[in-house]
Amino acid sequence: MLEISHLSKSFGGVHAVQDVSFSVREGAIASVIGPNGAGKTTLFNLVSGIYTPTTGSITFKGENVAGMAPDALARRGLSRTFQNLQVCMNMRAIDNVMVGSHLRLNQNLFASMLALPSVRRQDAACREEAAQLMAFVGVGKYLDAEASQMPYGALKRLEIARALAAKPAILLLDEPAAGLNHTETGEIEALIRKVAQAGITVLLVEHDMKLVMNLSDHILVLDYGKTLAEGSAAEVRANPAVIAAYLGATA
Known part of the structure:
Protein backbone atom coordinates (compact mmCIF):
# COMPACT_ATOMS: atom_id res chain seq x y z
CA MET A 1 0.00 0.00 0.00
CA LEU A 78 -4.93 9.02 1.74
CA SER A 79 -6.51 10.77 4.75
CA ARG A 80 -5.05 11.89 8.07
CA THR A 81 -5.84 13.35 11.46
CA PHE A 82 -3.66 15.74 13.43
CA GLN A 83 -1.99 15.73 16.83
CA ASN A 84 -3.65 19.06 17.60
CA LEU A 85 -7.38 18.95 16.84
CA GLN A 86 -8.38 20.48 13.50
CA VAL A 87 -12.12 20.66 14.18
CA CYS A 88 -14.31 23.61 13.11
CA MET A 89 -15.73 24.60 16.50
CA ASN A 90 -18.23 27.04 14.98
CA MET A 91 -19.97 24.22 13.08
CA ARG A 92 -22.20 21.35 14.10
CA ALA A 93 -20.56 17.97 14.61
CA ILE A 94 -22.27 16.41 11.60
CA ASP A 95 -21.24 19.31 9.36
CA ASN A 96 -17.61 18.71 10.35
CA VAL A 97 -17.93 15.13 9.11
CA MET A 98 -19.66 16.22 5.90
CA VAL A 99 -16.67 18.46 5.12
CA GLY A 100 -14.65 15.28 4.68
CA SER A 101 -16.85 14.27 1.74
CA HIS A 102 -16.38 17.44 -0.30
CA LEU A 103 -13.94 15.96 -2.83
CA ARG A 104 -16.54 13.36 -3.85
CA LEU A 105 -19.46 15.78 -4.26
CA ASN A 106 -20.77 17.68 -7.28
CA GLN A 107 -19.22 21.13 -6.92
CA ASN A 108 -21.15 22.84 -9.73
CA LEU A 109 -21.70 26.40 -8.50
CA PHE A 110 -24.90 27.10 -10.48
CA ALA A 111 -26.51 23.79 -9.51
CA SER A 112 -25.85 24.62 -5.86
CA MET A 113 -27.12 28.20 -6.17
CA LEU A 114 -30.35 26.97 -7.77
CA ALA A 115 -30.69 24.14 -5.21
CA LEU A 116 -31.49 21.68 -7.98
CA PRO A 117 -33.11 18.35 -6.96
CA SER A 118 -29.88 16.48 -7.73
CA VAL A 119 -27.99 18.73 -5.30
CA ARG A 120 -30.59 18.26 -2.58
CA ARG A 121 -30.47 14.48 -3.01
CA GLN A 122 -26.69 14.55 -2.87
CA ASP A 123 -26.71 16.66 0.32
CA ALA A 124 -29.23 14.34 1.97
CA ALA A 125 -27.16 11.28 1.10
CA CYS A 126 -24.00 12.98 2.36
CA ARG A 127 -25.71 13.87 5.66
CA GLU A 128 -26.96 10.29 6.10
CA GLU A 129 -23.47 8.93 5.45
CA ALA A 130 -22.00 11.40 7.96
CA ALA A 131 -24.52 10.27 10.57
CA GLN A 132 -23.55 6.64 9.97
CA LEU A 133 -19.86 7.49 10.37
CA MET A 134 -20.55 9.30 13.63
CA ALA A 135 -22.31 6.19 14.91
CA PHE A 136 -19.40 4.05 13.68
CA VAL A 137 -16.83 6.04 15.69
CA GLY A 138 -19.08 6.18 18.76
CA VAL A 139 -20.24 9.80 18.76
CA GLY A 140 -23.74 9.29 17.35
CA LYS A 141 -25.35 10.95 20.36
CA TYR A 142 -23.75 14.26 19.31
CA LEU A 143 -25.45 14.24 15.91
CA ASP A 144 -27.09 17.66 16.30
CA ALA A 145 -24.60 19.13 18.76
CA GLU A 146 -22.25 22.01 18.12
CA ALA A 147 -18.66 20.80 18.00
CA SER A 148 -17.81 23.29 20.76
CA GLN A 149 -20.19 21.42 23.10
CA MET A 150 -18.42 18.07 22.72
CA PRO A 151 -15.84 16.69 25.17
CA TYR A 152 -12.23 16.39 24.02
CA GLY A 153 -12.30 12.60 23.67
CA ALA A 154 -15.39 12.75 21.45
CA LEU A 155 -13.76 15.42 19.28
CA LYS A 156 -10.82 13.08 18.67
CA ARG A 157 -13.22 10.47 17.31
CA LEU A 158 -15.15 13.12 15.35
CA GLU A 159 -11.94 14.01 13.52
CA ILE A 160 -11.48 10.34 12.62
CA ALA A 161 -15.05 10.25 11.28
CA ARG A 162 -14.29 13.24 9.06
CA ALA A 163 -11.15 11.53 7.73
CA LEU A 164 -13.18 8.39 7.01
CA ALA A 165 -15.75 10.45 5.08
CA ALA A 166 -13.18 10.80 2.31
CA LYS A 167 -13.28 6.99 1.91
Whole structure:
Protein backbone atom coordinates (compact mmCIF):
# COMPACT_ATOMS: atom_id res chain seq x y z
CA MET A 1 0.00 0.00 0.00
CA LEU A 2 2.73 2.45 1.01
CA GLU A 3 6.48 2.28 0.46
CA ILE A 4 8.98 4.83 1.76
CA SER A 5 12.46 4.68 0.24
CA HIS A 6 15.52 6.61 1.49
CA LEU A 7 13.37 9.53 2.62
CA SER A 8 15.09 12.62 4.04
CA LYS A 9 13.96 16.10 5.04
CA SER A 10 16.21 18.96 6.13
CA PHE A 11 15.27 22.38 7.47
CA GLY A 12 18.44 24.37 6.98
CA GLY A 13 21.07 22.55 9.01
CA VAL A 14 18.51 20.44 10.89
CA HIS A 15 18.11 16.91 9.50
CA ALA A 16 14.61 16.05 10.76
CA VAL A 17 14.31 12.79 8.79
CA GLN A 18 17.40 10.98 7.54
CA ASP A 19 17.38 8.16 4.97
CA VAL A 20 14.27 6.41 6.30
CA SER A 21 12.87 3.40 4.45
CA PHE A 22 9.89 1.22 5.38
CA SER A 23 6.70 -0.18 3.92
CA VAL A 24 3.10 -0.70 5.03
CA ARG A 25 1.20 -3.65 3.62
CA GLU A 26 -2.45 -3.35 2.66
CA GLY A 27 -4.83 -4.00 5.55
CA ALA A 28 -2.17 -3.68 8.25
CA ILE A 29 -1.92 -1.46 11.32
CA ALA A 30 1.59 0.00 11.30
CA SER A 31 3.02 2.36 13.89
CA VAL A 32 5.83 4.90 14.02
CA ILE A 33 7.24 5.49 17.50
CA GLY A 34 10.21 7.25 19.04
CA PRO A 35 11.20 9.75 21.72
CA ASN A 36 10.17 13.41 21.47
CA GLY A 37 11.91 15.08 18.53
CA ALA A 38 12.55 11.79 16.76
CA GLY A 39 10.97 13.03 13.51
CA LYS A 40 7.64 11.18 13.68
CA THR A 41 5.36 14.10 12.80
CA THR A 42 7.79 15.32 10.14
CA LEU A 43 7.59 11.87 8.56
CA PHE A 44 3.77 12.07 8.65
CA ASN A 45 3.86 15.53 7.07
CA LEU A 46 6.04 14.17 4.27
CA VAL A 47 3.75 11.21 3.60
CA SER A 48 0.60 13.39 3.67
CA GLY A 49 2.00 16.07 1.33
CA ILE A 50 2.41 18.93 3.80
CA TYR A 51 6.20 18.81 3.31
CA THR A 52 8.17 18.00 0.17
CA PRO A 53 11.05 15.56 0.73
CA THR A 54 14.62 16.75 0.33
CA THR A 55 15.46 13.33 -1.10
CA GLY A 56 13.77 9.95 -1.43
CA SER A 57 10.51 8.55 -2.73
CA ILE A 58 7.02 7.85 -1.36
CA THR A 59 5.10 5.22 -3.33
CA PHE A 60 1.37 4.95 -2.65
CA LYS A 61 -0.55 2.21 -4.48
CA GLY A 62 2.26 1.95 -7.02
CA GLU A 63 2.57 5.69 -7.76
CA ASN A 64 5.39 7.96 -6.61
CA VAL A 65 3.55 10.71 -4.73
CA ALA A 66 6.49 12.48 -3.07
CA GLY A 67 5.74 16.21 -2.97
CA MET A 68 2.15 15.76 -4.16
CA ALA A 69 -0.34 18.22 -2.61
CA PRO A 70 -2.57 16.98 0.25
CA ASP A 71 -5.78 17.37 -1.78
CA ALA A 72 -4.33 15.28 -4.62
CA LEU A 73 -3.35 12.60 -2.10
CA ALA A 74 -6.85 12.71 -0.60
CA ARG A 75 -8.32 12.05 -4.06
CA ARG A 76 -6.06 9.01 -4.31
CA GLY A 77 -7.23 7.64 -0.97
CA LEU A 78 -4.93 9.02 1.74
CA SER A 79 -6.51 10.77 4.75
CA ARG A 80 -5.05 11.89 8.07
CA THR A 81 -5.84 13.35 11.46
CA PHE A 82 -3.66 15.74 13.43
CA GLN A 83 -1.99 15.73 16.83
CA ASN A 84 -3.65 19.06 17.60
CA LEU A 85 -7.38 18.95 16.84
CA GLN A 86 -8.38 20.48 13.50
CA VAL A 87 -12.12 20.66 14.18
CA CYS A 88 -14.31 23.61 13.11
CA MET A 89 -15.73 24.60 16.50
CA ASN A 90 -18.23 27.04 14.98
CA MET A 91 -19.97 24.22 13.08
CA ARG A 92 -22.20 21.35 14.10
CA ALA A 93 -20.56 17.97 14.61
CA ILE A 94 -22.27 16.41 11.60
CA ASP A 95 -21.24 19.31 9.36
CA ASN A 96 -17.61 18.71 10.35
CA VAL A 97 -17.93 15.13 9.11
CA MET A 98 -19.66 16.22 5.90
CA VAL A 99 -16.67 18.46 5.12
CA GLY A 100 -14.65 15.28 4.68
CA SER A 101 -16.85 14.27 1.74
CA HIS A 102 -16.38 17.44 -0.30
CA LEU A 103 -13.94 15.96 -2.83
CA ARG A 104 -16.54 13.36 -3.85
CA LEU A 105 -19.46 15.78 -4.26
CA ASN A 106 -20.77 17.68 -7.28
CA GLN A 107 -19.22 21.13 -6.92
CA ASN A 108 -21.15 22.84 -9.73
CA LEU A 109 -21.70 26.40 -8.50
CA PHE A 110 -24.90 27.10 -10.48
CA ALA A 111 -26.51 23.79 -9.51
CA SER A 112 -25.85 24.62 -5.86
CA MET A 113 -27.12 28.20 -6.17
CA LEU A 114 -30.35 26.97 -7.77
CA ALA A 115 -30.69 24.14 -5.21
CA LEU A 116 -31.49 21.68 -7.98
CA PRO A 117 -33.11 18.35 -6.96
CA SER A 118 -29.88 16.48 -7.73
CA VAL A 119 -27.99 18.73 -5.30
CA ARG A 120 -30.59 18.26 -2.58
CA ARG A 121 -30.47 14.48 -3.01
CA GLN A 122 -26.69 14.55 -2.87
CA ASP A 123 -26.71 16.66 0.32
CA ALA A 124 -29.23 14.34 1.97
CA ALA A 125 -27.16 11.28 1.10
CA CYS A 126 -24.00 12.98 2.36
CA ARG A 127 -25.71 13.87 5.66
CA GLU A 128 -26.96 10.29 6.10
CA GLU A 129 -23.47 8.93 5.45
CA ALA A 130 -22.00 11.40 7.96
CA ALA A 131 -24.52 10.27 10.57
CA GLN A 132 -23.55 6.64 9.97
CA LEU A 133 -19.86 7.49 10.37
CA MET A 134 -20.55 9.30 13.63
CA ALA A 135 -22.31 6.19 14.91
CA PHE A 136 -19.40 4.05 13.68
CA VAL A 137 -16.83 6.04 15.69
CA GLY A 138 -19.08 6.18 18.76
CA VAL A 139 -20.24 9.80 18.76
CA GLY A 140 -23.74 9.29 17.35
CA LYS A 141 -25.35 10.95 20.36
CA TYR A 142 -23.75 14.26 19.31
CA LEU A 143 -25.45 14.24 15.91
CA ASP A 144 -27.09 17.66 16.30
CA ALA A 145 -24.60 19.13 18.76
CA GLU A 146 -22.25 22.01 18.12
CA ALA A 147 -18.66 20.80 18.00
CA SER A 148 -17.81 23.29 20.76
CA GLN A 149 -20.19 21.42 23.10
CA MET A 150 -18.42 18.07 22.72
CA PRO A 151 -15.84 16.69 25.17
CA TYR A 152 -12.23 16.39 24.02
CA GLY A 153 -12.30 12.60 23.67
CA ALA A 154 -15.39 12.75 21.45
CA LEU A 155 -13.76 15.42 19.28
CA LYS A 156 -10.82 13.08 18.67
CA ARG A 157 -13.22 10.47 17.31
CA LEU A 158 -15.15 13.12 15.35
CA GLU A 159 -11.94 14.01 13.52
CA ILE A 160 -11.48 10.34 12.62
CA ALA A 161 -15.05 10.25 11.28
CA ARG A 162 -14.29 13.24 9.06
CA ALA A 163 -11.15 11.53 7.73
CA LEU A 164 -13.18 8.39 7.01
CA ALA A 165 -15.75 10.45 5.08
CA ALA A 166 -13.18 10.80 2.31
CA LYS A 167 -13.28 6.99 1.91
CA PRO A 168 -9.53 6.49 2.32
CA ALA A 169 -7.52 3.42 1.42
CA ILE A 170 -5.03 4.39 4.13
CA LEU A 171 -5.64 6.47 7.26
CA LEU A 172 -2.80 8.30 9.01
CA LEU A 173 -3.50 8.91 12.70
CA ASP A 174 -1.19 11.40 14.45
CA GLU A 175 -1.33 10.68 18.20
CA PRO A 176 -5.05 9.83 18.40
CA ALA A 177 -4.76 9.02 22.13
CA ALA A 178 -2.92 12.21 23.13
CA GLY A 179 -4.65 13.91 26.07
CA LEU A 180 -7.11 11.05 26.64
CA ASN A 181 -7.77 9.21 29.88
CA HIS A 182 -7.54 5.43 30.26
CA THR A 183 -11.18 4.80 29.26
CA GLU A 184 -11.02 7.11 26.22
CA THR A 185 -7.74 5.51 25.11
CA GLY A 186 -9.43 2.10 25.23
CA GLU A 187 -12.24 3.46 23.05
CA ILE A 188 -9.72 4.79 20.52
CA GLU A 189 -7.93 1.44 20.47
CA ALA A 190 -11.20 -0.37 19.77
CA LEU A 191 -12.06 2.14 17.05
CA ILE A 192 -8.72 1.69 15.28
CA ARG A 193 -9.35 -2.07 15.25
CA LYS A 194 -12.80 -1.45 13.70
CA VAL A 195 -11.27 0.78 11.02
CA ALA A 196 -8.73 -1.90 10.12
CA GLN A 197 -11.41 -4.61 10.12
CA ALA A 198 -13.36 -2.45 7.65
CA GLY A 199 -10.47 -2.88 5.20
CA ILE A 200 -8.68 0.43 5.73
CA THR A 201 -4.91 0.37 6.18
CA VAL A 202 -3.75 2.36 9.24
CA LEU A 203 -0.46 4.18 9.86
CA LEU A 204 -0.21 5.42 13.43
CA VAL A 205 2.06 7.79 15.35
CA GLU A 206 1.54 7.39 19.08
CA HIS A 207 3.29 7.82 22.44
CA ASP A 208 1.05 5.39 24.31
CA MET A 209 3.17 2.26 24.15
CA LYS A 210 0.48 -0.06 25.50
CA LEU A 211 -1.86 0.99 22.67
CA VAL A 212 0.92 0.64 20.08
CA MET A 213 1.96 -2.82 21.28
CA ASN A 214 -1.65 -4.03 21.44
CA LEU A 215 -2.54 -2.86 17.94
CA SER A 216 0.46 -2.92 15.67
CA ASP A 217 1.28 -5.52 13.04
CA HIS A 218 4.54 -3.68 12.34
CA ILE A 219 6.46 -0.92 14.15
CA LEU A 220 9.10 1.55 12.93
CA VAL A 221 11.21 3.20 15.66
CA LEU A 222 12.81 6.58 14.91
CA ASP A 223 15.50 8.36 16.92
CA TYR A 224 16.94 11.73 15.87
CA GLY A 225 15.34 11.31 12.45
CA LYS A 226 16.95 7.94 11.73
CA THR A 227 15.60 4.39 11.79
CA LEU A 228 16.56 2.83 15.11
CA ALA A 229 14.64 -0.44 14.80
CA GLU A 230 11.83 -2.08 12.87
CA GLY A 231 9.76 -5.22 13.33
CA SER A 232 6.88 -6.79 15.21
CA ALA A 233 5.75 -5.56 18.63
CA ALA A 234 7.64 -8.39 20.35
CA GLU A 235 10.84 -7.68 18.40
CA VAL A 236 10.73 -3.95 19.09
CA ARG A 237 9.86 -4.41 22.77
CA ALA A 238 12.94 -6.59 23.30
CA ASN A 239 15.36 -4.50 21.22
CA PRO A 240 18.19 -3.15 23.44
CA ALA A 241 18.60 -0.01 21.29
CA VAL A 242 14.91 0.84 21.71
CA ILE A 243 15.10 0.31 25.46
CA ALA A 244 18.15 2.57 25.65
CA ALA A 245 16.50 5.31 23.57
CA TYR A 246 13.41 5.38 25.81
CA LEU A 247 14.89 4.61 29.23
CA GLY A 248 18.58 5.48 28.95
CA ALA A 249 21.54 3.22 28.32
CA THR A 250 22.04 2.50 32.02
CA ALA A 251 18.47 1.22 32.41
